[in-house]
Amino acid sequence: GQQVMQIPQYQHVQEGEDFTTYCNSSTTLSNIQWYKQRPGGHPVFLIQLVKSGEVKKQKRLTFQFGEAKKNSSLHITATQTTDVGTYFCANTGNQFYFGTGTSLTVIP
Protein backbone atom coordinates (compact mmCIF):
# COMPACT_ATOMS: atom_id res chain seq x y z
CA GLY A 1 0.00 0.00 0.00
CA GLN A 2 0.93 3.62 -0.25
CA GLN A 3 3.37 4.88 2.32
CA VAL A 4 4.35 8.40 3.16
CA MET A 5 7.76 8.50 4.79
CA GLN A 6 9.16 11.44 6.68
CA ILE A 7 12.74 12.22 7.53
CA PRO A 8 14.26 12.74 9.92
CA GLN A 9 12.33 10.86 12.58
CA TYR A 10 13.82 13.05 15.30
CA GLN A 11 15.58 16.42 15.23
CA HIS A 12 17.18 18.37 18.04
CA VAL A 13 18.10 21.97 17.31
CA GLN A 14 19.37 24.94 19.30
CA GLU A 15 16.87 27.74 19.55
CA GLY A 16 17.42 30.07 16.63
CA GLU A 17 18.59 27.34 14.23
CA ASP A 18 16.58 26.36 11.19
CA PHE A 19 14.71 23.07 10.83
CA THR A 20 13.44 21.10 7.84
CA THR A 21 11.37 17.94 7.60
CA TYR A 22 10.85 16.06 4.36
CA CYS A 23 7.92 13.97 3.25
CA ASN A 24 8.31 11.40 0.47
CA SER A 25 5.78 9.22 -1.28
CA SER A 26 6.22 6.32 -3.66
CA THR A 27 3.22 7.48 -5.67
CA THR A 28 1.84 10.80 -6.88
CA LEU A 29 -0.13 12.63 -4.22
CA SER A 30 -3.36 14.49 -4.93
CA ASN A 31 -2.58 16.91 -2.12
CA ILE A 32 -0.36 17.27 0.91
CA GLN A 33 -1.42 18.59 4.27
CA TRP A 34 0.78 19.45 7.24
CA TYR A 35 -0.12 19.08 10.89
CA LYS A 36 1.60 19.91 14.16
CA GLN A 37 1.09 17.89 17.32
CA ARG A 38 2.38 19.34 20.57
CA PRO A 39 3.52 16.85 23.25
CA GLY A 40 0.41 15.40 24.87
CA GLY A 41 -1.82 17.19 22.38
CA HIS A 42 -3.70 16.47 19.21
CA PRO A 43 -2.75 17.13 15.57
CA VAL A 44 -3.57 20.65 14.43
CA PHE A 45 -3.98 21.47 10.75
CA LEU A 46 -1.38 23.92 9.43
CA ILE A 47 -1.77 24.08 5.67
CA GLN A 48 -2.69 22.28 2.46
CA LEU A 49 -0.79 22.23 -0.82
CA VAL A 50 -2.43 21.07 -4.02
CA LYS A 51 -0.50 22.35 -7.03
CA SER A 52 2.74 20.99 -8.40
CA GLY A 53 5.66 23.14 -7.20
CA GLU A 54 3.46 25.13 -4.84
CA VAL A 55 5.13 27.15 -2.07
CA LYS A 56 3.27 28.67 0.85
CA LYS A 57 4.50 30.63 3.84
CA GLN A 58 3.14 31.15 7.33
CA LYS A 59 5.40 33.53 9.23
CA ARG A 60 8.58 31.50 9.88
CA LEU A 61 7.17 28.33 8.24
CA THR A 62 7.66 27.59 4.53
CA PHE A 63 5.88 24.69 2.88
CA GLN A 64 6.75 23.25 -0.53
CA PHE A 65 5.12 20.66 -2.77
CA GLY A 66 7.43 18.95 -5.24
CA GLU A 67 7.11 19.33 -8.99
CA ALA A 68 6.25 15.66 -9.36
CA LYS A 69 3.84 15.83 -6.40
CA LYS A 70 5.67 12.97 -4.70
CA ASN A 71 7.42 14.94 -2.01
CA SER A 72 7.00 17.93 0.24
CA SER A 73 8.96 19.84 2.83
CA LEU A 74 8.34 22.06 5.83
CA HIS A 75 11.06 24.53 6.76
CA ILE A 76 11.09 26.54 9.97
CA THR A 77 13.39 29.56 10.13
CA ALA A 78 14.94 30.53 13.46
CA THR A 79 13.20 27.96 15.63
CA GLN A 80 11.62 28.93 18.93
CA THR A 81 10.74 26.77 21.92
CA THR A 82 7.09 27.06 20.91
CA ASP A 83 7.91 25.08 17.74
CA VAL A 84 8.43 21.91 19.79
CA GLY A 85 6.24 19.04 18.68
CA THR A 86 5.77 16.38 16.02
CA TYR A 87 5.13 17.51 12.47
CA PHE A 88 3.13 15.25 10.20
CA CYS A 89 2.48 15.40 6.50
CA ALA A 90 -0.68 13.74 5.23
CA ASN A 91 -2.33 12.83 1.97
CA THR A 92 -6.08 13.10 2.20
CA GLY A 93 -7.10 12.66 -1.39
CA ASN A 94 -8.71 9.36 -2.19
CA GLN A 95 -6.78 7.83 0.67
CA PHE A 96 -6.04 9.04 4.13
CA TYR A 97 -2.38 8.49 4.94
CA PHE A 98 -0.37 10.33 7.52
CA GLY A 99 3.39 10.44 7.32
CA THR A 100 5.54 8.85 9.97
CA GLY A 101 6.17 12.22 11.63
CA THR A 102 9.24 14.23 12.65
CA SER A 103 9.65 15.00 16.32
CA LEU A 104 11.31 18.40 16.87
CA THR A 105 13.04 19.34 20.10
CA VAL A 106 14.24 22.91 20.52
CA ILE A 107 16.98 23.45 23.08
CA PRO A 108 16.81 26.90 24.70
Added chain:
Amino acid sequence: DTAVSQTPKYLVTQMGNDKSIKCEQNLGHDTMYWYKQDSKKFLKIMFSYNNKELIINETVPNRFSPKSPDKAHLNLHINSLELGDSAVYFCASSLAGNYGYTFGSGTRLTVV
Protein backbone atom coordinates in the same frame (compact mmCIF):
# COMPACT_ATOMS: atom_id res chain seq x y z
CA ASP B 1 -17.04 26.22 22.08
CA THR B 2 -15.28 22.88 21.60
CA ALA B 3 -15.25 21.98 17.90
CA VAL B 4 -14.61 18.24 18.13
CA SER B 5 -15.12 16.73 21.56
CA GLN B 6 -14.50 13.16 22.53
CA THR B 7 -15.13 11.38 25.79
CA PRO B 8 -13.67 10.00 27.87
CA LYS B 9 -10.20 11.55 27.82
CA TYR B 10 -8.70 8.58 29.65
CA LEU B 11 -9.91 5.02 29.77
CA VAL B 12 -8.27 2.23 31.76
CA THR B 13 -9.89 -1.16 31.49
CA GLN B 14 -9.20 -4.85 31.77
CA MET B 15 -8.68 -7.26 28.91
CA GLY B 16 -11.90 -8.76 27.63
CA ASN B 17 -14.07 -5.78 28.52
CA ASP B 18 -16.24 -3.84 26.08
CA LYS B 19 -15.93 -0.05 25.95
CA SER B 20 -17.16 2.89 23.92
CA ILE B 21 -15.66 6.24 23.00
CA LYS B 22 -17.96 9.06 21.97
CA CYS B 23 -17.27 11.87 19.52
CA GLU B 24 -19.28 14.94 18.61
CA GLN B 25 -18.50 17.86 16.31
CA ASN B 26 -20.31 21.19 16.09
CA LEU B 27 -18.56 22.44 12.94
CA GLY B 28 -21.21 21.32 10.47
CA HIS B 29 -18.68 18.99 8.82
CA ASP B 30 -20.06 16.08 6.85
CA THR B 31 -17.17 13.66 7.23
CA MET B 32 -15.89 12.17 10.48
CA TYR B 33 -12.97 9.85 11.18
CA TRP B 34 -11.39 7.63 13.78
CA TYR B 35 -7.60 7.45 13.93
CA LYS B 36 -5.39 5.30 16.12
CA GLN B 37 -2.03 6.65 17.30
CA ASP B 38 0.36 4.05 18.68
CA SER B 39 3.25 4.49 21.06
CA LYS B 40 5.55 5.42 18.17
CA LYS B 41 3.13 8.20 17.21
CA PHE B 42 2.08 6.58 13.95
CA LEU B 43 -1.36 7.84 12.98
CA LYS B 44 -3.45 5.28 11.18
CA ILE B 45 -6.96 5.75 9.91
CA MET B 46 -9.51 3.26 11.13
CA PHE B 47 -12.86 4.50 9.86
CA SER B 48 -14.34 7.35 7.90
CA TYR B 49 -18.00 8.29 7.75
CA ASN B 50 -19.60 10.69 5.29
CA ASN B 51 -23.14 11.75 6.10
CA LYS B 52 -23.63 8.72 8.32
CA GLU B 53 -22.32 6.25 5.76
CA LEU B 54 -19.11 4.31 6.07
CA ILE B 55 -16.71 5.16 3.25
CA ILE B 56 -13.49 3.72 4.61
CA ASN B 57 -12.95 0.69 6.75
CA GLU B 58 -9.27 -0.04 6.90
CA THR B 59 -8.14 -3.42 8.07
CA VAL B 60 -9.16 -3.18 11.67
CA PRO B 61 -10.45 -6.14 13.67
CA ASN B 62 -14.21 -6.50 13.61
CA ARG B 63 -14.13 -6.06 17.39
CA PHE B 64 -14.14 -2.36 16.51
CA SER B 65 -17.49 -1.06 15.37
CA PRO B 66 -18.19 2.58 14.52
CA LYS B 67 -21.68 3.97 14.87
CA SER B 68 -22.90 7.26 13.50
CA PRO B 69 -26.41 8.19 14.69
CA ASP B 70 -26.20 11.49 12.77
CA LYS B 71 -23.56 13.42 10.92
CA ALA B 72 -22.45 15.27 14.05
CA HIS B 73 -21.65 12.11 16.00
CA LEU B 74 -19.33 9.17 15.41
CA ASN B 75 -18.90 6.74 18.27
CA LEU B 76 -16.45 3.86 18.50
CA HIS B 77 -17.36 0.65 20.28
CA ILE B 78 -14.70 -1.92 21.06
CA ASN B 79 -15.50 -5.49 22.09
CA SER B 80 -13.24 -7.92 23.91
CA LEU B 81 -10.42 -5.47 24.47
CA GLU B 82 -6.86 -6.73 24.04
CA LEU B 83 -3.54 -5.44 25.32
CA GLY B 84 -2.60 -4.36 21.79
CA ASP B 85 -5.57 -2.02 21.65
CA SER B 86 -3.79 0.32 24.06
CA ALA B 87 -3.23 3.56 22.16
CA VAL B 88 -4.56 7.07 21.77
CA TYR B 89 -7.70 7.22 19.65
CA PHE B 90 -8.47 10.47 17.86
CA CYS B 91 -11.75 11.51 16.36
CA ALA B 92 -11.60 14.07 13.57
CA SER B 93 -13.93 15.81 11.17
CA SER B 94 -13.69 17.71 7.90
CA LEU B 95 -15.73 18.99 5.03
CA ALA B 96 -16.02 16.51 2.18
CA GLY B 97 -13.18 16.83 -0.28
CA ASN B 98 -9.64 17.97 0.32
CA TYR B 99 -9.95 20.04 3.46
CA GLY B 100 -7.98 20.03 6.68
CA TYR B 101 -9.08 17.88 9.55
CA THR B 102 -10.10 19.16 12.95
CA PHE B 103 -9.06 16.65 15.60
CA GLY B 104 -10.52 15.99 19.00
CA SER B 105 -8.25 15.98 22.02
CA GLY B 106 -7.94 12.20 22.00
CA THR B 107 -8.82 9.28 24.24
CA ARG B 108 -5.92 7.46 25.85
CA LEU B 109 -6.98 3.84 26.16
CA THR B 110 -4.97 1.56 28.41
CA VAL B 111 -5.83 -2.12 28.53
CA VAL B 112 -4.41 -3.99 31.50
